[in-house]
């Protein structure tokens with residue numbers, strides 16, 4: 001089968017969609033066909049030879065639509081090379097401890113389908129994109145500062161190294 005890779009993502013404020021786009025562009029530069037889509041828009045995996053699934057984080061969890069998608073399609077996903085990525089503000093401090101915390105956000109997905117790789121990235125916090133209650137929680141309780149901490153060279157580098165694992169990494 002000719003390689004066709006799906007990059008699917010879950011987002012609330014839009015920044016993870018841009019990470020997914022960057023990953024999709026980098027994979028496509030390697031000469032494969034790539035679709036980048038919100039996970040909510042997908043009903044099946046027909047025609048894809050590999051899948052990259054990414055999510056924003058809310059309150060210590062990746063978004064439910066991403067977990068639900070993996071659960072719903074685990075039989076098909078187990079036959080394909082699958083990679084996960086997560087973008088959250090915990091990694092605004094890139095320490096081994098924080099990496100461990102963020103890596104664990106992916107455990108519910110790993111429990112369903114083992115990935116060939118997992119990308120752990122810092123995300124973006126933009127108060128203007130938050131709902132009323134989210135804004136109160138973030139500004140007054142969690143006190144996460146605003147900032148776009150997405151490290152594009154790191155994201156591109158991950159995608160570049162990932163490509164051979166998606167193309168040759170048959171399970």
Ligand SMILES: Cc1cc2nc3c(=O)[nH]c(=O)nc-3n(C[C@H](O)[C@H](O)[C@H](O)COP(=O)(O)O)c2cc1C
Pocket residue numbers: 010011012013014015016017056057058059060061087088089090091122123124125126130134137138
């Ligand atoms: C209410 C709320 C809770 C959050 N909780 C976490 C969290 O537990 N861990 C984390 O790493 N990031 C957390 N974040 C940060 C987002 O995951 C991060 O800003 C992400 O890049 C946003 O992606 P999006 O723009 O695609 O929604 C939280 C953000 C909000 C608004």
